[in-house]
Amino acid sequence: xxxxxxxxxxxxxxxxxxxxxxxxxxxxxxxxxxxxxxxxxxxxxxxxxxxxxxxxxxxxxxxxxxxxxxxxxxxxxxxxxxxxxxxxxxxxxxxxxxxxxxxxxxxxxxxxxxxxxxxxxxxxxxxxxxxxxxxxxxxxxxxxxxxxxxxxxxxxxxxxxxxxxxxxxxxxxxxxxxxxxxxxxxxxxxxxxxxxxxxxxxxxx
Numbered sequence: 001x002x003x004x005x006x007x008x009x010x011x012x013x014x015x016x017x018x019x020x021x022x023x024x025x026x027x028x029x030x031x032x033x034x035x036x037x038x039x040x041x042x043x044x045x046x047x048x049x050x051x052x053x054x055x056x057x058x059x060x061x062x063x064x065x066x067x068x069x070x071x072x073x074x075x076x077x078x079x080x081x082x083x084x085x086x087x088x089x090x091x092x093x094x095x096x097x098x099x100x101x102x103x104x105x106x107x108x109x110x111x112x113x114x115x116x117x118x119x120x121x122x123x124x125x126x127x128x129x130x131x132x133x134x135x136x137x138x139x140x141x142x143x144x145x146x147x148x149x150x151x152x153x154x155x156x157x158x159x160x161x162x163x164x165x166x167x168x169x170x171x172x173x174x175x176x177x178x179x180x181x182x183x184x185x186x187x188x189x190x191x192x193x194x195x196x197x198x199x200x201x202x203x204x205x
Contacts, residue, residue, distance in 0.1 A: 007083075007084075008081050008082065008083055008190065009048060009049065009081075009082050009084070009181070010048075010049055010079060010080070010081060010082070011046025011047065011048055011049075011079070011080045011081075011082045011181050011183075012046055012047045012049075012050060012051045012053070012054035012055075012077050012078065012079055012080070012195065013044075013045065013046050013047070013054055013077070013078040013080065014047075014053075014054040014055060014056070014057040014058030014059075014061070014072075014075065014076075014077060014078075015058055015070070015072065015076060015077075015078055016058070016070050016071070016072040016073055016074060016075070016076060017073070017074035017075070017076040018070070018073075018074070019070055019076075019078075020076040020077065020078045020194065021076075021194075023078055023192050024078070024192050024193065024194055030044055030078075030186075030189070030192070031044075032044055032184070032186075033045060035136070036118070036133050036136055036137070037130075037131045037132050037133050037136055038132070038136050038182070039132045039135055039136070039159065039161065039180060039182075040088075040090075040135075040136075040139060040157040040158075040159055040180060040182035041136055041139035041140050041143065041157060041182060041184070042136075042140065042182075042184065043156075043157065043182035043183050043184040044182070044183040044186070044189070045180060045181070045182055045183075046080055046082065046180070046181045046182075046183065047178055047179070047180060047181075048158070048178070048179040048180065048181050049179075050178055050179070051077055051079070051195055053176070053178050054077045054078075055075060055076075055077050056176075058072055058075035058076065058077065059075045061075075062075055077195050078192060078194075079192065079193040079194065079195045080189050080191070080192050080193070081189070081190040081191045081193070082156070082181060082183060082188055082189055082190070083155075083188045083190055084155065084156050084158070084181075084188065085154075085155030085156055085185060085188045086152055086153070086154055086155045086156075087154065087155065087156045087157065087158055088139070088142070088154040088156070088157040088158070089157075089158045090157070090158060090159040090160070091158065091159070091160055091179075098142060099138060099139065099142060101142075102138050102139070102141050102142035102145060103138045103141075105141065105145065106137065106138060106141045117134060117137075118133035118134045118136075118137045119133060119134055120132045120133065120134045120135055121133075128163050128164070128176075139157065143184075153184070153185075154184060155183070155184060155185035155187075155188050156181060156182060156183050156184060156185070156188055157181070157182040157184065158179065158180070158181050158182075159179070159180055160177070160178070160179050161177065161178055161179075161180060162174050162177055163175075163176035163177060163178065164176030164177070
């Protein structure tokens with residue numbers, strides 16, 4: 001009856017400067033990610049309204065070799081105007097329940113076949129679950145179940161993530177808290193842009 005999200009939002013993607021410029025110019029495609037550890041399943045990833053976090057992410061990955069990814073030599077940020085479309089919004093009770101149901105179905109099937117569930121794991125010294133094979137499998141299972149049952153596919157997925165160290169002792173806030181957008185339907189991206197620097201002589205609305 002009511003779409004989970006209305007209107008357009010701005011998303012930011014951290015990448016190499018050459019990649020950013022290539023995508024904005026139309027000379028390079030923006031490809032979907034198909035890693036089995038992607039947090040919200042397969043798709044194109046953006047930080048919701050968070051340019052600084054996107055740049056921080058690209059800077060942290062500078063010089064690191066990643067399978068199937070360009071090595072980031074010059075960290076940059078790609079901007080995108082995104083229409084949520086039909087959004088698997090994990091800030092909405094209806095969609096949270098759908099993901100829980102997907103897990104229950106998948107867990108029973110895997111157990112019945114004597115297999116083991118994939119796991120979410122931290123990366124190296126981090127305490128955060130950065131390798132999310134379980135979450136990715138659960139969300140992809142949900143998409144597959146909907147496809148089998150001829151139900152509408154999600155155009156995007158959206159989730160809030162608690163990440164990084166707490167801001168102070170016993171805090172409920174962490175350094176890297178953010179909202180991520182995963183775009184499964186490329187037509188939801190209405191345009192790419194190079195983010196502007198603010199004009200210090202004017203107030204930012």
